[in-house]
Amino acid sequence: MRKILFLFILCFMAVAVAQEEAAPVPAPAEEKAAPATGDAVEARIKAIEENQAKLEEENKKLREELAAKKEVAEAPKAESAKEEKKEEKKAVEFAPYGFIELYGWAHDAAFNAGDFPIKVVDEGKSTTGMTAKNSRFGTKIMFPRIEEVKLGATLEIDFFTNMADTGYAESYPMIRMRHAFFELSKTWDNSTLGFKAGQTWSTATPILFPAQINPSLGWGLGNLWQRMPLVEIYFTQKFAETFAFTTQLAAVRAMSGASANKNGFLEVNIDAGDASHIPQIQGQLSLKGAFAGLDLLVAVGGAWGRESYKGGVIPNKDTKKKLIGDTADVVLVNPALKLSHEYFEVAGKFFWGQNVDVFGAFGGALITELVAAETPTTPKTSRVTGSQTTLGYWAQATGKPLKGWNLNVGYGAEDPEKEAGADLTFLSNSSVWVSSFYTFFERVTIGVQWSHVWTELLTKDISGNTIMGSAKVSF
DSSP: OOOHHHHHHHHHHHHHHHHHHSSSOOOOHHHHOOOHHHSHHEEEHHHHHHHHHHHHHHHHHHHHHHHHHHHHHHHHHHHHHHHHHHHHSSEEEEEEEEEEEEEEEEEESSSSSSSSOOOOEEEEEOEEEETTOOEEEEEEEOOOOSSSSEEEEEEEEEEEEEOTTTTTTTTOOEEEEEEEEEEEEEEEEEEEEEEEEEEEEEETSSSOOOOSSSSSTTTTTTOOOOOOEEEEEEEEETTTEEEEEEEEEEEEEEOOOOHOOOOOOOOOSHHHHTTSSSOOEEEEEEEEEEEEEEEEEEEEEEEEEEEETTTBBGGGGGGTTTEEEEEEEEEEEEEEEEOOSSSSSEEEEEEEESSGGGOOOOOOOOEEEEEEEEESSSOOEEEEEEEEEEEEEEEEEEEEEEEEEEEEEEEEEEEEOTTTTTTTTTSSSEEEEEEEEEEEEETTTEEEEEEEEEEESSSOOOEEEEEEEEEEOOO
C-alpha cells in the first residue's frame, strides 16, 4: 500500500513539473513598453544629444568662472613681475662708434693746405704727406627706463686740432669736439615733435657730402656745412607709408668766419657774431621717401643773422688788422637733392648767400674800405660797409657695380660776385674729381681719389692735380 501511494505521488509531481515547463514565459515589463517604431528611436537620440549640449554649456561656464577667479588671484603677481622686469632695464646705455683712418696725398702744386686741397696757391711747388688725425670716436647715449618720451644724446670727438703755437705738428694733435648734444622727442602715431640742444650739424645746411677723401668735404667748392652750438625744435610727419616731411627751426650761436677758422688755442679776439647780441636764425624743410626702388631726399635750408663791428674786431687774432663799422647781414639759401638706387646715385647742392664764410665759403667776404692810420703803430683798420654775394654748387654721379664698391664722378664750384672793396680769396674756384671706395669684411674701407682744381686769381689762373688714398677701419 505504501509503495502504491509513493508511486502516485511521484507521478503527480512529474505531471506538475511538465505543465510548468510547457507554460509561456511572460516578457519583462520594460520590453513590453519599449516602442517598436524608428521615430521613437530618433526622439530618444535627440533627447540624449540635448542633455549632452546642456552639460557642455554648463562646463564652459564653470571653466570661465574658474579662469576669471584665477586671473583675479594672479593679477598682483603679474603686476609685480612687470615691475620687476621694468626695474631690470639699465638706467643708461652706450652705443660706441667711430673709425681709425690713415690717409695720404701727393700734389703737383701747392694748395692752401696739404690735407685740405681746396684752392691752388702756387703751381711751382709740390707736396706729399699723410695723417691719422681724422680718426674719430663717438657714442650714442640712451635712457631705456624713460618710456614716456625718447631721450638720447651724442658725444663725438676727433683729433683735428693742435696745441697752441705748434702749427700742424702731427705729434701734438688735441681732441676736438665734433658733436655734443642731447635730443628729446615724443611720437604720436605718425607724428614726432622733438627738441635738440648742444653742438651738432648746422640746421641751415642739409647734411649731404660729395664722396671725397678730404675732411673739408667740399668747402670752397660749392658744399657748405658747419657744426655749431644751437637749440632746435623740429616736427616730422610720416605719410603714404614710406614718406616723411620734416620742418626744423633753430637759434644758433652767431659765429663769424674769423672765429670759425682761427687756429689759436684760446679765443682772445672779439667775435663779430657774439657782438651782434642776437642769435642766428636757421631753418630747414626736408622730404624723405622711397618709391619704385628709389630713395629720395629733397631739402632746403636757410639762415639769417648779423655781425657787429661797432666795437672793433681783430680777425683771426691778427693784431696788425682791425675791422670797424656798423653791421653786416648773414644770408644763406641752401637746397639739396639726392636720388639713390641699389646700383646708382645722383646728388648735389646749391647755395646763394652773403657773408657765409662761417659755413665754409671762401668767397662771400666782407666789403671794406681802408681807414687812414692814426699813427705808424696803429693796426691797419678797415671799415665794414657790406658783404659780398656768392654762389656755389656741386653735383655727383655714383655707380655701385658690386656690393660695397662705388665709383664717383663729380664737379663743384664757387663763384663770388666781383664787387669793389671785397677782400677776395679768389675770383672763382672749381674742381672735378673721380673717386672710388670699396668696403670688405663690412668694416675695412679703402679709397682712392684724383681731383683737378682750377683757381682764378686777380692776376692769373692757376691749377693743380692731387691724388689721395685712404684706409679706414670702422667700429
